[in-house]
Amino acid sequence: METLSTPLVSLPIQANPGAPTVKNDNRNRLVLSLIDRCISLKQLKQVHAYMLRTGLFFDAYSASKLFTAGTLSPFLSLEYARKVFDEILEPNLYTWNTLIRAYSWSPEPSESVKIFLRMLCESPYFPNKFTFPFLIKAATKLSRLGVGQVFHGLVVKSSFGDDVFILNSLIHFYASCGDLDFAYRVFVRIDEKDVVSWNSMISGYVQGGCFDKALELFREMEAENVKSNAVTMVGVLSACTKMKDLEFGRWICSYIEQNGIKMDLTLSNAMLDMYVKCGSVEDAKKLFDKMEEKDIVSWTTMIDGYAKLGEYDVAKSFLDAVPRQETATWNALISAYDQNGKPQEALAIFHQLQLSKNAKPDELTFVSTLSSCAQLGAMDVGEWIHANIKKQRMNLNCHLTTSLIDMYSKCGNLEKALDVFHSVERRDVFVWSSMIAGLAMHGRGRAAIDLFFRMHEAKVKPNAVTFTNVLCACSHSGLVEEGRMFFNQMEPVYGVVPGVKHYACMVDILGRAGLLEEAVEFIEKIPITPSASVWGALLGACKIHENVELAEQACSRLLELEPENDGALVLLSNIYAKTGKWDNVSELRKRMRVSGLQKERGWSSMEVNGTLHKFLAADNSHPLSKEIYSKLDEIVAKLKSSGHVTNKSLLLQLVDEEDMKEQALNLHSEKLAIAFGLISTGPSQPIRIVKNLRVCGDCHTVAKLISKLYDKEILLRDRLNIAIDVASTIEYLHHHSQPPMVHGDLKPSKVLLDHDMIPHVGDFGLAKFMSDHLLGTAPGTQSSSIGIKGIVGYVA
DNA sequence: GTAGGGTTAG
Numbered sequence: 182m183e184t185l186s187t188p189l190v191s192l193p194i195q196a197n198p199g200a201p202t203v204k205n206d207n208r209n210r211l212v213l214s215l216i217d218r219c220i221s222l223k224q225l226k227q228v229h230a231y232m233l234r235t236g237l238f239f240d241a242y243s244a245s246k247l248f249t250a251g252t253l254s255p256f257l258s259l260e261y262a263r264k265v266f267d268e269i270l271e272p273n274l275y276t277w278n279t280l281i282r283a284y285s286w287s288p289e290p291s292e293s294v295k296i297f298l299r300m301l302c303e304s305p306y307f308p309n310k311f312t313f314p315f316l317i318k319a320a321t322k323l324s325r326l327g328v329g330q331v332f333h334g335l336v337v338k339s340s341f342g343d344d345v346f347i348l349n350s351l352i353h354f355y356a357s358c359g360d361l362d363f364a365y366r367v368f369v370r371i372d373e374k375d376v377v378s379w380n381s382m383i384s385g386y387v388q389g390g391c392f393d394k395a396l397e398l399f400r401e402m403e404a405e406n407v408k409s410n411a412v413t414m415v416g417v418l419s420a421c422t423k424m425k426d427l428e429f430g431r432w433i434c435s436y437i438e439q440n441g442i443k444m445d446l447t448l449s450n451a452m453l454d455m456y457v458k459c460g461s462v463e464d465a466k467k468l469f470d471k472m473e474e475k476d477i478v479s480w481t482t483m484i485d486g487y488a489k490l491g492e493y494d495v496a497k498s499f500l501d502a503v504p505r506q507e508t509a510t511w512n513a514l515i516s517a518y519d520q521n522g523k524p525q526e527a528l529a530i531f532h533q534l535q536l537s538k539n540a541k542p543d544e545l546t547f548v549s550t551l552s553s554c555a556q557l558g559a560m561d562v563g564e565w566i567h568a569n570i571k572k573q574r575m576n577l578n579c580h581l582t583t584s585l586i587d588m589y590s591k592c593g594n595l596e597k598a599l600d601v602f603h604s605v606e607r608r609d610v611f612v613w614s615s616m617i618a619g620l621a622m623h624g625r626g627r628a629a630i631d632l633f634f635r636m637h638e639a640k641v642k643p644n645a646v647t648f649t650n651v652l653c654a655c656s657h658s659g660l661v662e663e664g665r666m667f668f669n670q671m672e673p674v675y676g677v678v679p680g681v682k683h684y685a686c687m688v689d690i691l692g693r694a695g696l697l698e699e700a701v702e703f704i705e706k707i708p709i710t711p712s713a714s715v716w717g718a719l720l721g722a723c724k725i726h727e728n729v730e731l732a733e734q735a736c737s738r739l740l741e742l743e744p745e746n747d748g749a750l751v752l753l754s755n756i757y758a759k760t761g762k763w764d765n766v767s768e769l770r771k772r773m774r775v776s777g778l779q780k781e782r783g784w785s786s787m788e789v790n791g792t793l794h795k796f797l798a799a800d801n802s803h804p805l806s807k808e809i810y811s812k813l814d815e816i817v818a819k820l821k822s823s824g825h826v827t828n829k830s831l832l833l834q835l836v837d838e839e840d841m842k843e844q845a846l847n848l849h850s851e852k853l854a855i856a857f858g859l860i861s862t863g864p865s866q867p868i869r870i871v872k873n874l875r876v877c878g879d880c881h882t883v884a885k886l887i888s889k890l891y892d893k894e895i896l897l898r899d900r901l902n903i904a905i906d907v908a909s910t911i912e913y914l915h916h917h918s919q920p921p922m923v924h925g926d927l928k929p930s931k932v933l934l935d936h937d938m939i940p941h942v943g944d945f946g947l948a949k950f951m952s953d954h955l956l957g958t959a960p961g962t963q964s965s966s967i968g969i970k971g972i973v974g975y976v977a
Numbered sequence: 978g979t980a981g982g983g984t985t986a987g
Contacts, residue, residue: 242978242979245979246978246979249979249980275978275979275980278980278981279979279980282980282981310981311980311981312981313981314980314981314982315980315981317982318981318982344981344982345982346981346982347981347982348982349981349982349983350981350982350983351982352982352983353982353983375982376983377982377983378982378983379983380982380983380984381982381983382983383983384983384984385983410983411984412983412984413983413984414984415983415984415985416983416984418984418985419984419985422985445984446985447984447985448984448985449985450984450985450986451984451985452985453985453986454985454986457986476985477986478985478986478987479985479986481986481987482985482986482987485986485987508987509986509987512986512987513986513987516987545987548987549987
């Protein structure tokens with residue numbers, strides 16, 4: 182007889198399809214058992230061919246067996262299974278259900294719904310109790326509330342409203358669509374709740390952020406003597422993790438032991454994660470060492486734990502020890518570096534990953550790496566990644582789109598950011614928001630507002646991030662009326678409750694416009710306790726408008742909330758300096774020295790052909806140092822002969838000798854970087870520089886002059902990241918109290934200020950971030966800063 | 978005669 186090694190045959194079908202004369206004999210049973218033993222698609226196809234030749238395929242049961250194997254096997258090919266299905270002349274309900282199920286698992290769950298509709302039209306069958314869980318799963322994956330509701334209605338009409346399997350799927354469906362109330366309504370109406378009903382509701386609450394409710398439900402479950410299982414524990418542990426409640430987490434671990442709940446790999450991993458996220462890497466390590474079975478999640482959790490703690494060497498040793506390196510393990514380290522303000526290290530690991538044979542970068546790698554590129558202004562690497570995404574024909578999903586827009590915007594290339602934005606079909610709220618931020622960053626406040634309305638027309642609902650970006654756009658373009666309008670509309674019209682960031686933005690808008698009294702009145706009316714960032718915004722405005730008295734008040738309120746906020750002290754000292762109160766300046770500086778507050782050292786970085794060059798002030802460590810300094814001399818001479826006078830008042834420090842002041846200014850890291858840029862870039866290449874702190878007024882002016890004198894585009898971004906076109910005098914005035922030097926035909930060199938206006942996700946407190954963002958520092962000084970997290974745009 | 982629900986990281 183034929184065996185699996187029999188070559189594939191051509192398919193002249195001999196059997197009469199209409200008459201299933203296949204006997205249930207031994208030979209056929211053997212063939213059917215071969216289906217289960219197939220270990221490759223090729224073997225399955227051989228059985229298929231044999232069945233066609235003998236006519237066995239036209240037996241409904243046998244055909245469905247083959248088809249099911251095609252959809253279930255690890256080597257499953259949905260395309261092949263679909264072909265098999267299409268060959269089955271009269272598929273039975275089981276076969277239809279199997280196809281619906283196959284698609285509900287696939288990346289195209291909408292096919293499930295289409296197949297279901299086809300079944301209703303083409304077949305004599307109605308859905309049974311098995312059909313609905315598959316359909317509801319598809320609706321869940323599609324996140325389409327309406328679709329699931331239709332199925333729910335059908336369930337009730339088809340009298341399956343008591344089936345606990347179906348109702349449990351519905352709980353899961355409603356919860357994952359965010360409708361926890363409805364999920365709970367389904368839950369309470371189940372007469373005979375089983376453990377899965379409870380688990381579905383508990384994990385629904387956890388995923389919806391209602392951790393208290395999840396734990397309450399767990400207690401209720403206990404009170405009703407429903408025995409929990411490992412899945413229950415995963416849900417409850419996950420709630421502890423999110424609440425960072427180590428004590429309760431430990432209690433759950435002992436509960437698991439006492440109640441003899443069987444540990445499985447997922448539960449162990451959930452425990453590991455709880456320990457790591459609640460701050461006890463030691464406990465996690467103990468558990469990790471005891472675990473008999475570990476998978477990639479276990480390893481990744483440990484790497485992530487150590488990396489987030491800043492113990493990078495330990496994290497790396499775990500990475501090296503992973504039995505099978507996968508992309509996720511690399512991603513853990515890359516994203517930890519990225520999010521802890523170590524973008525260079527993130528890129529270094531990325532390069533190692535590229536050299537590694539075991540794994541290749543995936544979407545998540547690119548998202549983190551693009552964020553690091555954005556932080557560093559490393560546009561060459563960013564562009565390389567963009568090209569790679571295209572080359573790999575990787576699906577440009579919303580996460581990647583957002584990251585690309587963010588990267589190009591922050592690297593100063595608004596056009597490319599817009600290209601990406603226009604090239605995609607799918608734009609979620611984060612894609613729109615990042616583009617709004619990009620426009621705002623480049624001083625295009627009106628365009629940012631227009632985009633907001635286009636987003637509204639596209640029926641994408643704005644969220645808190647969108648409003649922060651729109652308000653920032655108003656603030657940076659001096660659009661006071663528009664800012665007021667958006668702020669007043671956000672809750673009543675768009676249902677977004679103003680948060681601390683929005684209040685701070687509003688104070689910033691009013692303050693920058695000189696409406697200091699109104700800003701103070703606004704602060705008094707804020708229904709929540711004003712955060713440090715709100716006072717920071719007021720303080721910033723006081724600096725612009727030289728209101729020393731109010732500045733002192735704002736500063737003391739800020740320091741009550743954040744005694745460690747060195748930025749506030751630096752800003753206040755700048756205000757004193759600007760108004761000539763040198764005694765107060767030295768007193769403040771002394772206070773900072775005593776309390777150990779130190780300024781972060783300023784640096785500027787510049788990327789040339791994918792290599793990053795970093796400069797400190799008066800740096801001479803660069804291999805081309807000699808050439809750089811001679812270029813700098815040349816620049817200084819050219820500037821002088823063109824009539825530029827160094828604005829020494831910008832050096833807000835007590836330096837006595839006039840020429841020392843001038844020299845100190847000329848050695849600023851951004852000037853070194855520009856000099857280096859002039860000798861290392863081709864004639865048409867722009868110079869793109871990123872500064873970690875603020876760019877001083879002199880460097881700002883000089884950058885523009887050099888741009889003209891050398892006919893070179895210069896993009897200079899600092900930690901406050903807004904691009905200002907030379908032409909936009911008004912916007913300039915909002916940032917600097919003295920008017921810019923206006924040159925008739927100056928090339929549009931841009932100065933980017935206001936880094937990271939987009940709210941960040943992650944462990945850095947938002948308030949802290951916002952106060953950093955809004956405080957900034959005065960031109961000429963370099964304030965210390967707190968770690969900046971680069972990516973953005975979407976909530977984890 | 979075959980089948981269905983809930984879980985961990987990034």
